[in-house]
Amino acid sequence: MTSTIRRRARWAAVAALLAAGVTACGSIGYTTYSSSHPATPIRGSATDGATSGERSIGTATSGNGTASSGSTGSATGTTPSGGPGGAGQPGVAGSGSGSAGGTLNGGGIAAGRGGGAAAPVAAPWSAAPAPGGSGSFLFGSDSAFGLSVARAPVAANSAATVAILADDVTRQGAGVNWQRWNVAFYSVPAGTTRVSVRFADCFASGTVPPVFTAAMSAVPIPADAQPALADDRHMAIYDAATDQLWEMWRAENTPSGWQACWGGRIDNASQAAGYFSDGGGATASKLSMAGTMITLAEARAGRINHAVYLVVPTVRADSWSYPAQRTDGNSTNADAVMEGQRLRLDPSLDVAKLGLTPFGAMVARAAQQYGFIVVDKAGAVGVVTESGLPTKVLTGTDPWPGLLQLGTYDQYRLLAGFPWNRLQALPPDYGRP
Secondary structure, three states: OOOOOOOOOOOOHHHHHHHHOOOOOOOOOOOOOOOOOOOOEOOOOOOOOOOOOOOOOOOOOOOOOOOHHOOOOOOOOOOOOOOOOOOOEEEOOOOOOOOOOOOOOOOOOOOOOOOEEEOOEEHHHHHOOOOOOOEEEEOOOOOOOHHOOOOOOOOOOOOHHHHHHHHHHHHOOOOEEOOOOEEEEEOOHHHHHEEOOOOOOOOOOOOHHHHHHHHHOOEEOOOOOOOOOOOOOOOEEEEEEOEEEEEOOOOOOOOOOOOOEEEEOOOOOHHHEOOOOOOOOOOOOOOOEOOOOOHHHHHOOOOOOOOOOEEEOOOOOEEOOOOOOOOOOOOOOOOOOOOOEEEEEOOOOHHHOOOOHHHHHHHHHHHHOOOOEEEOOOOOOOEEOOOHHHHHHHHHHOHHHHHOOOOOHHHHHHHOOOOHHHHEOOOOOOOOO
């Protein structure tokens, strides 16, 4: 297959919206086989900013030993079992099992049994263990994302809504954003140095929105942090010590410091509903990326316990569904899916008999229990993952090719055979408290 998964963020008339007092600066477009769509402004109130999503989180302190017995490991994770730890990245409050290649423990790398004591180090969220219960790692089972939809009613226009989405898949394909257009996530230890993130003013509004300044004036960004690849450059950071989550759109570390086109902060994140209520964020819907993306830990465990981050090309304009707070949709078709709306895979289907890839089967099971949730508009239908880039910076290897078994499965056909026409649209605002 010569097509490539690609996402584009195209905003038209945003400068005019900003000039009119609408702090709009989010992302649309998205994954998949090269396609484009008309640029349209996002719709929201005069105080809304464009959001772009958030992912779920664990803590950076879940090592498999104690801080006093923690051991440093090789920067490349190649120290063999029983050998002395090298001078690489230290584990976080973890001793490390010393297995060949090292193991990711609670936010750090530990390999071997010698070396020095464990020390704090920023690490990707994927170092956290998979959860046992329902709900996304960060927001928990009480959030909008942890709600089971297995027995939910179906919208009256479900068949028409699903037909539109299935037609998008037929025309443009469906993909997995594991390399690009995903979310670089960092769970940082207490005391990480905080920096002020400058408003990039990507649309030359000439003003700095107060909501951006309030949210982004003190962000604990790791020294080696890198945003996700591609134009959106999404990045999410969670500080467990303060229970705060930051998400950024078009984040960039410039010679003069970090900047972003838009962003936001959620306080008391572990008890939050999973969306930005003040106009901030990194997705057009204001939904958290960190609460809906498919994480590395979930891929390792083979289980997703929350609604899955979905992007689609055809999104209804001027309407959205809880938990979304706005939309960048541009379709006038009343049956088009809304941002924030849940799409459930028919629970009567036997996933084991669908002939899906292991990753596709994992997604299908989650779609039956928790559903997809439409977070953003894109060039094609796709699911969004946690970026493997932060792990690659620490270990030298992106874990996704191994987890996706790309030696066996075509990276462009990871969702091959997925029964998109058997989705069921839930009623608008389903799950609203």
